[in-house]
Amino acid sequence: xxxxxxxGIDIPTLCYDERLTVTGACRMCVxxxxxxxxxxxxxxTPVSDGMEVLxxxxxxxxxxxxxxxxxIANHDLRCLTCERNGDCRLQDYCYRYKVEDxxxxxxxxEYPVDTDNPFFIRDYSKCIRCGKCVTLCAEINxxxxxxxxxxxxxxxxxxxxxDTLQETTCTFCGMCINVCPVAALVEKSTLWEGRPWEVxxxxxxxxxxxxGCQLKLKVxxxxxxxxxxxxxxxxxxxxxxxxxxxxxxxxxxxxxxGPLIKRNSxxxxxxxxxALNYVAARFTDILNRRGGQAFAGLSSAKAxxxxxxxxxxxxxxxxxxxxxxxxxxx
Amino acid sequence: xxxxxxxxxxxxxILVIGSNTTEAHPVTGYRIKQAVRNGKQLIVADPRRIExxxxxxxxxxxxxxxxxALLNGLAHVILRDDLWDKEFVAERCEGFEEFEKTAAKxxxxxxxxxxxxxxxxxxxxxxxxxxxxxxxIIYAMGITQHTSGTHNVMAVANLAIxxxxxxxxxxxxxxxxxxxxxxxxxxxxxxxxxxPSYQPVEDPAARSxxxxxxxxxxPEKPGLTVTEMxxxxxxxxxxxxxxxxxxxxxxxxDGNHVVEALQNLEFLxxxxxFLTETAQLAEVVLPAVTFAEKDGTFTNTERRIQMVRKxxxxxxxxxxxxxxxxxxxxxxxxxxxxxxxxxxxMGEIAQCAPLYGGISHQRLxxxxxxxxxxxxxxxxxxxxxxxxxxxxxxxxxxxxxxLPPAEEPxxxxxxxxxxxxxxxxxxxxxxxxxxxxxxxxxxxxAMIHPKDxxxxxxxxxxxxxxESRRGKVTTKVQVTxxxxxxxxxxxxxxxxxxxxxxxxxxxxxxxRIPELKVCxxxxxxxxxxxxxxxxxxxxxxxxx
Ligand code: SF4
Ligand code: SF4
Ligand code: SF4
Ligand code: FES
Numbered sequence: 001x002x003x004x005x006x007x008g009i010d011i012p013t014l015c016y017d018e019r020l021t022v023t024g025a026c027r028m029c030v031x032x033x034x035x036x037x038x039x040x041x042x043x044x045t046p047v048s049d050g051m052e053v054l055x056x057x058x059x060x061x062x063x064x065x066x067x068x069x070x071x072i073a074n075h076d077l078r079c080l081t082c083e084r085n086g087d088c089r090l091q092d093y094c095y096r097y098k099v100e101d102x103x104x105x106x107x108x109x110e111y112p113v114d115t116d117n118p119f120f121i122r123d124y125s126k127c128i129r130c131g132k133c134v135t136l137c138a139e140i141n142x143x144x145x146x147x148x149x150x151x152x153x154x155x156x157x158x159x160x161x162x163d164t165l166q167e168t169t170c171t172f173c174g175m176c177i178n179v180c181p182v183a184a185l186v187e188k189s190t191l192w193e194g195r196p197w198e199v200x201x202x203x204x205x206x207x208x209x210x211x212g213c214q215l216k217l218k219v220x221x222x223x224x225x226x227x228x229x230x231x232x233x234x235x236x237x238x239x240x241x242x243x244x245x246x247x248x249x250x251x252x253x254x255x256x257x258g259p260l261i262k263r264n265s266x267x268x269x270x271x272x273x274x275a276l277n278y279v280a281a282r283f284t285d286i287l288n289r290r291g292g293q294a295f296a297g298l299s300s301a302k303a304x305x306x307x308x309x310x311x312x313x314x315x316x317x318x319x320x321x322x323x324x325x326x327x328x329x330x
Numbered sequence: 331x332x333x334x335x336x337x338x339x340x341x342x343x344i345l346v347i348g349s350n351t352t353e354a355h356p357v358t359g360y361r362i363k364q365a366v367r368n369g370k371q372l373i374v375a376d377p378r379r380i381e382x383x384x385x386x387x388x389x390x391x392x393x394x395x396x397x398x399a400l401l402n403g404l405a406h407v408i409l410r411d412d413l414w415d416k417e418f419v420a421e422r423c424e425g426f427e428e429f430e431k432t433a434a435k436x437x438x439x440x441x442x443x444x445x446x447x448x449x450x451x452x453x454x455x456x457x458x459x460x461x462x463x464x465x466x467i468i469y470a471m472g473i474t475q476h477t478s479g480t481h482n483v484m485a486v487a488n489l490a491i492x493x494x495x496x497x498x499x500x501x502x503x504x505x506x507x508x509x510x511x512x513x514x515x516x517x518x519x520x521x522x523x524x525x526p527s528y529q530p531v532e533d534p535a536a537r538s539x540x541x542x543x544x545x546x547x548x549p550e551k552p553g554l555t556v557t558e559m560x561x562x563x564x565x566x567x568x569x570x571x572x573x574x575x576x577x578x579x580x581x582x583x584d585g586n587h588v589v590e591a592l593q594n595l596e597f598l599x600x601x602x603x604f605l606t607e608t609a610q611l612a613e614v615v616l617p618a619v620t621f622a623e624k625d626g627t628f629t630n631t632e633r634r635i636q637m638v639r640k641x642x643x644x645x646x647x648x649x650x651x652x653x654x655x656x657x658x659x660x661x662x663x664x665x666x667x668x669x670x671x672x673x674x675x676m677g678e679i680a681q682c683a684p685l686y687g688g689i690s691h692q693r694l695x696x697x698x699x700x701x702x703x704x705x706x707x708x709x710x711x712x713x714x715x716x717x718x719x720x721x722x723x724x725x726x727x728x729x730x731x732x733l734p735p736a737e738e739p740x741x742x743x744x745x746x747x748x749x750x751x752x753x754x755x756x757x758x759x760x761x762x763x764x765x766x767x768x769x770x771x772x773x774x775x776a777m778i779h780p781k782d783x784x785x786x787x788x789x790x791x792x793x794x795x796x797e798s799r800r801g802k803v804t805t806k807v808q809v810t811x812x813x814x815x816x817x818x819x820x821x822x823x824x825x826x827x828x829x830x831x832x833x834x835x836x837x838x839x840x841x842r843i844p845e846l847k848v849c850x851x852x853x854x855x856x857x858x859x860x861x862x863x864x865x866x867x868x869x870x871x872x873x874x
Contacts, residue, residue: 118766118769118770119766139364139367140360140364141360142360142363142364142367142385171356172770173356189766200641202639202640202641203637203639204621204622204637204638204639204641205510205621205628205630205636205637205638206510207510207620207621207761208509208510208761208762209354209355209356209507209508209509209510210355210506210507210508210509210510210511210512210513210630210631211335211355211356211357211358211506211630211631212510212628212629212630212631212632212634212636212699213357214636214699217622217641219641219642222642222643222645223642224622224641224642232698232699233634233636233698233699234334234335234336234630234632234634234699235357236336238357238360239357240356240357241356241767241770242356242762242767245765245766245767246761246762246765246767247622247765248764248765248766249603249604249620249760249761249762249764249765250620250622250623250642252604252764254604254605254764255603255604255617255646255648256602256603256604256605256609256615256617256618256646256648257617257646257647257648258617258646258647258648259614259615259616259617259647260605260614260615260617261613261614261615262612262613262614267605267615272647272649272657275614275616276654276657276658276661277661278614279599279614279616279658279661280658280661280662282570282597283570283597283658283662284662286569286570286596286597290569292549293567294567294568294569294570295568295569295570295571295572296553296554296559296562296563296568296570296571296572297571297572297573297574298556298559298571298572298573298574298576298578299515299520299574299575299576300511300515300574300575300576300651301507301508301509301510301511301512301514301515301575301576302509302510302511302575302621303511303515303574303575303651304511304514304621304624304626304627304628304638304651304652304672305511305514305517305518305626305627305628305629305635305676305679305686306626306627306652306672306675306676306679307574307626307650307651307652307655308511308514308515308518308519308520309518309519309526309675309678309679310651310652310655310656310675311520311574311651311655312518312519312520312521312525312526313544314572314655314658314659315572316525316540316544316548316549317544317546317548317664318658318659318662318664319572320548320549321549321553322522322523322531322549322551322552322553323522323553323554323559323568324519324520324521324522324553325520325521325522325553325554325555325556325559326512326515326516326520326521326556326576327556327576327577327578327581327582
C-alpha cells in the first residue's frame with residue numbers, strides 16, 4: 001500500500017491507516033499479483049523484488065464491486081441528507097466502480113442512533129464495519145472503547161454492552177470521528193450546519209496545551225462549526241478533546257466586543273480612539289512622573305510569537321522597563 | 331524539549347516525573363502509551379495514581395516535594411553500580427567530581443526515608459534507566475512548580491548527562507510546557523532578564539545591539555518577575571500594569587494577594603477576549619481576538635514553530651493583540667509601522683533573534699513547522715539539540731541538595747495540598763469552560779484518600795472547606811486512592827473554587843516559579859451530599 005502511495009497509484013481503501021495495525025478487514029484494496037492464485041490485500045502484502053502487481057485488472061475491479069454491493073446491502077442509503085454526502089468513501093468507490101445498486105436485498109438493520117454524549121452521534125445503520133475506530137481507540141488513545149459485537153450479518157461495532165460513551169472509558173478525544181470513512185460517527189456541532197463542499201477547512205494550531213497539535217477548523221458562513229484532523233504536524237492527526245471540541249468559546253456571547261473604561265466603578269463602552277488616547281495619556285503621564293520602573297507588563301502564553309515580540313518591545317522601548325514576564329512559568 | 335515528541339517512540343526507557351501527561355498533554359500521553367504497547371519500558375514517579383501508572387513497569391510514589399532526593403538517589407545507584415557513561419562525562423561534561431560527592435550522600439536507604447519509596451524500587455528504577463541504550467525523562471509542572479523548581483530541573487539534567495542520554499535521537503529531557511505558547515513567549519523575550527532569543531539584558535553587547543536595532547536607549551537592570559511584580563505593587567512601588575491575555579487572579583498563587591496588589595495600582599490595563607476576573611479589576615479593558623481570527627505563529631514544547639491561521643473575520647470591534655500594541659505605540663509617539671502584519675513582524679524577529687534567523691511565514695507555509703534553532707533561511711531546523719556538543723561548551727553537573735518544601739504539614743494544618751490540571755478543563759477555564767467540555771466536568775472535585783476521609787467524616791461528593799494560612803475555599807470532594815494518605819489534590823480551573831488563594835507565593839530563588847505544588851491545609855466537612863440519613867436509607871434499601 002505504501003509503495004503504491006509513494007508511486008502515485010491510488011488503491012482504494014476503507015480500513016487502512018498508516019498509524020494503525022493492518023487489519024485487512026475491508027478487502028477493498030485487493031490487487032492481482034502475477035503468479036499468485038488468489039487476490040491479495042495490498043495493505044497486508046509487503047512488496048518484494050520483481051513483484052508484478054495489477055491494481056485495476058478486471059478481476060480486481062469485479063472483486064471490489066462485489067464488496068461494495070455487499071456493503072450497500074446493509075447500509076442506510078439516505079444519501080440525500082447524509083452529513084457525509086460528497087465526502088464519503090463508500091459513495092466515492094461506488095461511483096468509481098459504477099455500483100448503482102445491489103442484488104442482495106435483505107433486511108437492512110436499523111440501529112437506534114446514540115445521541116447521548118455532548119459531542120458526537122453514533123449512527124450504526126451507516127457503519128461499514130471497517131474497524132478503524134476500534135483499532136485507533138485501542139492503539140492510539142489506549143481507551144479500548146469499541147469492539148465488534150455479534151457475527152456475520154449482525155456484526156456491529158460498538159462499545160461494551162452497547163453502553164453510552166459516558167459509561168465507558170471514552171476520553172472524548174474525537175479521533176474516531178475523524179477516521180470514520182462514512183457518516184457513522186459525526187460531530188453534533190456540524191449536524192445540519194452545511195454540506196461538506198460548503199465548509200471551508202483552515203489548518204491551524206490548537207490553542208490549548210504546549211503539544212501544539214495541528215488541526216483543521218471547519219468554517220461555514222464565518223462561523224466555526226467543527227474540527228477535523230490534520231496530519232501535517234507532529235501530532236500526525238491525533239487530537240484530544242480540548243483540541244477537538246474546545247473551540248466554542250470563539251463564538252461565546254461573553255466575548256468582549258469593544259473597549260471599556262471604568263467610570264464611577266462601572267464599565268462604559270467607548271470607541272477605540274478614545275480608549276487608546278486615554279491609555280496613551282495615562283501611560284505618558286506616569287512615565288513622566290515616575291519613569292519606567294513604575295511599569296510592569298504581563299504577556300500571554302496564548303498570544304502568538306509576533307504579539308509576544310511586540311509586547312516586550314513595547315514594554316522595553318516605549319515604557320522603558322524590563323519588568324515584563326508572562327504568567328505561564330506555570 | 332531537547333528532542334522532538336515523536337522520538338518518545340524510539341527510546342527504550344521513559345522516566346515520567348511530575349507530569350500527568352495523559353491529562354495535561356494528552357497527545358504526548360498517547361505517544362508514551364504507544365511506546366509501552368510497543369514493548370518500551372516506563373518508570374513513573376508521581377505521588378498520585380495517575381493513568382500512566384497502569385502502563386508503568388515501576389511506580390515510584392514519592393512524597394510531594396521530594397523529587398531531588400529521589401533523582402539524586404537514582405544517580406547514586408547508577409554511580410555505585412557503574413552504570414554511567416564515563417566517556418560521555420569525560421568528554422562533554424564538567425563539575426562531575428562535586429556532583430559525585432553530593433550523590434554519594436543519597437543512599438537508597440536515606441532516600442527511602444525522605445521520599446517514602448522502597449529502597450528496593452529505587453535500585454530497580456536506577457538499573458532500568460541506567461542500563462538503557464536510549465532513555466528519556468519527561469517532566470512538567472510537577473517538577474518546576476516548587477520552591478526548588480530550578481534545582482529539580484538541574485537534578486533531572488544531571489541524570490541525563492550522567493548516562494549520556496543527550497544529543498542523540500530518542501534520548502534527552504522533555505519539559506512539557508503547560509500553555510500552547512509558553513515556549514514562544516520565552517523565546518520572544520517576554521522575560522525580565524532576556525531579550526528575544528535569550529540574549530541577556532545584563533550583557534552590554536546584547537543591550538547595545540538591541541539599542542541599535544530598536545533605535546532607543548534601553549534600561550540596564552533586569553526587571554521583575556511576575557511574583558515580584560505582585561509584591562512591588564502591594565508595596566506601592568509599581569504604579570501601572572499592562573496585562574495581555576492572562577488571568578493572574580486565578581492562575582497565580584496566593585490569589586487574595588494578587589487582587590490586593592492589582593487594586594493598589596494607579597492604573598491597570600487589561601487586554602483579553604473575555605472580561606476575566608483580572609479584567610474586572612482594570613480601569614481600561616481592550617478587547618482582543620481569538621486564535622481563529624488572526625495570523626501568526628505558536629512555538630510548541632518541542633521548539634516547533636507553526637502557523638496560526640485566520641479562519642474567520644471578527645464580528646465585533648475586537649482587534650488582534652499585535653494591532654492594538656502597534657496602535658498604542660504610535661499614539662505614544664513611536665514610529666511603529668507593520669502594514670505587512672504578522673508576516674512582517676516575523677521578519678523583524680528573524681533579524682534580531684538568531685534562533686529564529688531562518689524563519690519566515692513564507693517558509694512555514696511551504697515547508698510546514700520548523701524546529702529552532704533555525705539560524706538561516708536554508709537551515710532545515712533542529713529536531714534534537716546538542717548533537718555536536720552543548721551550547722555552552724560543556725554540559726555542567728549541578729550539585730543540588732534536597733530541601734524540605736517551604737511549608738510542611740503540622741498540627742494545625744495537617745494535610746498537604748498539591749495542585750494540577752484535569753483532562754477536560756484548561757488553566758483558569760476562561761476558554762474551556764465556554765465550550766461543551768463544561769458538560770463533562772463543571773466543578774472542582776478535591777481528591778482525598780479514604781483513610782483521611784474517614785478521619786474527617788467525609789464521604790464522596792460531600793462539600794468541604796479547605797483552608798490554609800492564606801485563605802479558604804469550599805469544594806466538592808472525591809474520595810479516592812488515586813492520592814496517597816495525607817494529601818489533597820485540587821485543580822485551578824474553576825473560579826467558584828479559586829484554589830490559588832490557598833497556595834504560597836514563596837518562590838524558587840533562581841527561576842521564581844511560585845510554590846504551587848505543595849502547601850499545608852486543613853479540611854472540614856460543610857455539607858453532606860446526599861444528606862446522611864438519606865444515604866443510610868439507600869443502604870437499607872440495598873440490604874433488603
Ligand atoms: S472519542 Fe476517543 S476515546 Fe472515545 S471512543 Fe472515540 S477514539 Fe475512543
Ligand atoms: S463506526 Fe466508522 S470507523 Fe467505526 S467501524 Fe463503523 S465505519 Fe468504521
Ligand atoms: S489537541 Fe490536546 S494535546 Fe493537542 S495541543 Fe490541543 S490540548 Fe494539547
Ligand atoms: S484497506 Fe486493505 S483490507 Fe481494508
